[in-house]
Amino acid sequence: MSRQPINLKKISNIKNIGKEKLILLAFAGILLIGSSYFESVGHDEEVETTLENTENTITYENTLKDEIKKMIESIDGISDVQVMITFKSGKEKVVQEDSDSSTNEKGNTSVKKTTVILNQNGGDSPYVVKEVYPKIEGVAITASGLQVSNKSEEIINMIAALFDIPVHKISVIKNK
Secondary structure (H helix, E strand, C coil), X not given: CXXXXXXXXXXXXXXXXXXXXXXHHHHHHHHHHHHHHHHHHHHHHXXXXXXXXXXXXXXXXXXXXXXXXXXXHCCCCCEEEEEEEEECCCCEEEECEEXXXXXXXXXXXXXXXXXXXXXXXXXXXXXXXXXXXXXXXXXXXXXXXXXXXXXXXXXXXXXXXXXXXCHHHEEEEECC
């Protein structure tokens, strides 16, 4: 291994860069380090949003269960109702997006979409146009008093009409 001598001319060229450029380089380094900090802060907010969506879905599920239970128990002869609901997905939020389209000389069109951000309560959040509640995939019901021949069928038809789900995804079974 041969060792090359240090070229003093290159070192003297570094001195010619100037204070302004060195300050700009230092500032750029600080910005890169600072941006990694803000990236980790945004991750915590995402976790909080996920927990909030899970809590909202559980509340929505419990409300639906209570309403179904009340309706079924209001049928003559039916009591001791238990309800279970399954969902296809969680609650979704649809955000407002602005789009800009441009066409270049060759006729190619490009579309740039940006999410509208609101500054509320000291924090930034996307502007939510609507919230889509989870779609029900299936319902299971157990109840006492289903000995009457068509009570189960009436309950199945009621649930199918209320939630627009096929009858083969609804189960009504007699309790012990």
